[in-house]
Amino acid sequence: DTAVSQTPKYLVTQMGNDKSIKCEQNLGHDTMYWYKQDSKKFLKIMFSYNNKELIINETVPNRFSPKSPDKAHLNLHINSLELGDSAVYFCASSQYSPYEQYFGPGTRLTVT
């Protein structure tokens, strides 16, 4: 029974395209996150939502737009994809407290 799921697992696309990644959690958590893991395995937070409200918006290009239709879902839409967007994108969720985050399996995005 998957706690945090993401689709798709792999995404290969060309520069300039628009793509979306979906995330769902069935843990009943209030908060969801998007992290980016680059080719050197460095993980950095991009966004977080608490009860559908944007809480954290790190320095991320405007081409990235998260959307949370309800507190169990957090999607990531990326416009005009660039080569530098190639990475693994992880969704995570947590309760408001005690801050422990549960991660999804990741989406490996390759932009050619």
Place this chain on the structure above:
Amino acid sequence: AQSVSQHNHHVILSEAASLELGCNYSYGGTVNLFWYVQYPGQHLQLLLKYFSGDPLVKGIKGFEAEFIKSKFSFNLRKPSVQWSDTAEYFCAVNAGGGATNKLIFGTGTLLAVQP
């Protein structure tokens, strides 16, 4: 700004050897500390966490970590590693709390255990 340093980028050990991975953070206030593990091709899994209380915390798979406040450190240890411990290990700090609950990750340590 908060930051996390992992000094060992790549560690190679033989099975049954003892492991210690260093982690230091920079933040003067109350922190929550975590170690996550990422097995090849898999997602991050929580190994252990420290919120308060006993600074020596035990996690899954025989791992433990010690929080030393005076040294801003949270080193991960395991007395005897196994081949199956081969993975990337990430130390993380949550220094925001509440609505700004974001994890700051270290750059990771790749552990390779040789049989």
